[in-house]
Amino acid sequence: MTMAARGETETAASLTDRFLDAIFAAPVTEDAVMVAGLLVADALAVAVAAHRAKGPRLLLALEGDASGPCPVIGLGRNLPARAAARVNGALIHVLDYEPMWNPANHAISTTLPGLLALAFVGEYSDEAILTALIRGIEAQARLRRASRQFEPGDLVMHPPGVVGPLGSSVACATLLGLDRAQMAMALGISASRAGTILANVGSMTKALHCGGASGAGLEAAELAAMGFTANRLALDGPRGYLRAFFGAACDEAALYEPAPLHVTSPGPAWKLNPAQYGTHFAISAGLDLHAEMKARGLTVADLRDIRITSPHMPYIDRPVPASGLDSKFSLQFAAAVALLDGGISIATYSQEQLQRPELQAVLQKVRLTFDPTRPGRFDQMRLSLQAEFSDGSLLEAECTQPEGSWGRPIPVARLESKIEDCLAQAFPPAGVATLLPRLMALGEVTAEAPRRIPALVEALAKAEV
Incomplete structure (x- = not known):
């Protein structure tokens, strides 16, 4: 009603x-x-x-x-x-x-x-x-x-x-x-x-x-x-x-209609890249193409043109990101950096990484086309990436479900790796080794240690590196 x-x-x-x-x-x-x-x-x-x-x-x-x-x-x-x-x-x-x-x-x-x-x-x-x-x-x-x-x-x-x-x-x-x-x-x-x-x-x-x-x-x-x-x-x-x-x-x-708890149905889509979620589709397709290029002995130097076809998403159409923060909201950057580096990290979205001449050269080759017939909601989204090379050959990849999404779940060990990497941004190896198992145990409610969350917040309150 x-x-x-x-x-x-x-x-x-x-x-x-x-x-x-x-x-x-x-x-x-x-x-x-x-x-x-x-x-x-x-x-x-x-x-x-x-x-x-x-x-x-x-x-x-x-x-x-x-x-x-x-x-x-x-x-x-x-x-x-x-x-x-x-x-x-x-x-x-x-x-x-x-x-x-x-x-x-x-x-x-x-x-x-x-x-x-x-x-x-x-x-x-x-x-x-x-x-x-x-x-x-x-x-x-x-x-x-x-x-x-x-x-x-x-x-x-x-x-x-x-x-x-x-x-x-x-x-x-x-x-x-x-x-x-x-x-x-x-x-x-x-x-x-x-x-x-x-x-x-x-x-x-x-x-x-x-x-x-x-x-x-x-x-x-x-x-x-x-x-x-x-x-x-x-x-x-x-x-x-x-x-x-x-x-x-x-x-x-x-x-008010009856429905299962949202936290488990459908639950979260775990982010494995520190960027706006729509760009994860471009990252996923770009990583697939990077692997294919590597298998064929091709490099970004061989690229002539890169074409992205996505739903209408003007807020992540940023062909020339102005800052590391801005690059988190750029489909063009997502595709370019995945093709160039073959991997994404927290450091990927820094100003220093954005200004790399080799990345800027790849960015200039990226073209984005919006297909208004494609849904933009993340559970139905589809993004295509096509790379044309100097010899005229083409490679294509498509993403409908980034890793960690509702249709492509990840094992807890994969999430643990992400959490470990995040901790390493602020704590030395010994600190990470101590904190990681404490964090991963939070899903197990126990009467013996009923207030682990506040204790962890206190332990994380001051970065050590």
Whole structure:
């Protein structure tokens, strides 16, 4: 049922109640806890790897001499809860290395940091933190499905800044033990903190979308716990959240219809490259072509022309990236660097790597064509790459599912390798050897060590290299 079809006599409170009922309807299974634990491990490692990133450091500097109980990952400072959530959210997101979701969203950097902050304000078990994370992810997924904005061209705003504050408020309210009426207030408060423009994708501000969402959701839950109020009609009605962000065709039923937990169905698409997810399709095709070139004795010096055919995605059409950060959002760069190097790392997206003459030479040969008949949603996307060589020969590759995606899952050992590499950006080998097994064990809830997550955050709070 669409908003336009609903009668004005049905209250938004009933919609909010059904939404909350649905979020908590499915039981939290052992599989869900295992995935949530790995999500936390991945997020903490990615945040550590980002400790040199300029954007989060500027957010930390903005706090001046402020101090509090909550560690900032990798940066050696403790802040008040909401400030720590904002900076940690930016750290988890800034490398564009956190998992992707379907519909597209960044559900971890927007949800986990508020929970981590609360873990240093109160006494909460790992199981409670992981359960709250699962519920926050569920809230965001239902809102994204309700939006009907699945194609890139359908998006009105950047999704994590739209659904993230609400998901964070649900997660934090769950951990705080708020009752249903208080949760409804937290949703209403956070609904007024939503909204992030797509024009800032590819800038430092993109990571602030996520960190800001996490801090706003935490604040909303804390305010609701104190008795602060919002309109119970905040989600519904002609001036409510759903109409404002999703329009009159919003699919309200997606908010409350029965569905398995999103954390396991379909679950996350694990990112194995620190870049915007659409570029992973170009990377995958480029790596396939690199291997084929190597097998045939060809090099990039033999390339005459490189052609990418992709869905209509103008926000990652950046033929001449202006910076290392900008290159994370360039299909052209993704294809060129995969063909040249045959591998991707965190260092790939540095200014120094971007300015390499040999890479710039390959970039000049890349041509991008949009095929409007191809879906742009990541679970249906298809990208083709064709390389023409000086002898007139052609090689082609296509990607429909990057490694780590929903249709191409990876073993836990592959994720462990990523986490190990992230840790190595901030800790010496001995430190990595100590921290890695502790992170990988987070999916195993145990009564013997109920508060391993806060202990790990403290251990990761200051980078050593």
